[in-house]
Structures are given as C-alpha cells and as structure tokens.
Amino acid sequence: MAQKIVTVYTDDLTGAESNEVGTHTFSLNGVYYEIDLTPENYDKLDAALRPFIEGGRKQGRTKGAPRVRKAAEGPSTEEVRVWARENGYVVSNRGRVAREVREAFDAAH
Numbered sequence: 001m002a003q004k005i006v007t008v009y010t011d012d013l014t015g016a017e018s019n020e021v022g023t024h025t026f027s028l029n030g031v032y033y034e035i036d037l038t039p040e041n042y043d044k045l046d047a048a049l050r051p052f053i054e055g056g057r058k059q060g061r062t063k064g065a066p067r068v069r070k071a072a073e074g075p076s077t078e079e080v081r082v083w084a085r086e087n088g089y090v091v092s093n094r095g096r097v098a099r100e101v102r103e104a105f106d107a108a109h
Helices: 039-055 077-086 099-108
Strands: 022-028 031-037
Touching (some): 022 039, 031 039
C-alpha cells in the first residue's frame, strides 16, 4: 500500500492555505506571541505596528527571543487534529494544536 503525506500550511488569521506561510513572533507587555501568516497578512501586521515601532525605543533582542522561521516540516496541523479527534482529544478547528496533543501524535507515529 502506498501512502502520500501532504503538508498544508495555513494562515492563522484567515485560514487560507499557502506554501508561503511563515511564522512570525512579536511581543507586547512582556508576552511573546507567534503567528503563522502569508506574506500579504504579514504586510498588514507590519503596517499596523509600524507607527508604534517608529515611535518606540528599540530594546534589542533578548536572549532566547524567538526568531522568524518557516512553518515546520512534518505532519500538518489538520492531520494532527484528525488523529486527535479519532483518539478522544478535544481540539479546536483553528490555531495551534496543544503541545500535549502533538506529543501524543508524535509518540503514536
């Protein structure tokens, strides 16, 4: 039996699928956030934050600050969600999959 695994990258803001999705981080009030966006939505985020960035004082990177990266290789979030639901986990339709669910998926595969 042949098996084909397809990785689908989705924009966290719109749910749109794209091979150009990248992961971006930002911080507000000491809390780091990470979001997967298409280039178009990243441009919107950049435009919205630009006046605040230009008016603010740069503090530089802190040690261990997350860096921008491309979406990871491996099973898609949707594949993990399908497996999780079939195995009794409750998962949302959007956003990140909980670490414990992903770890359980990895352990089962």
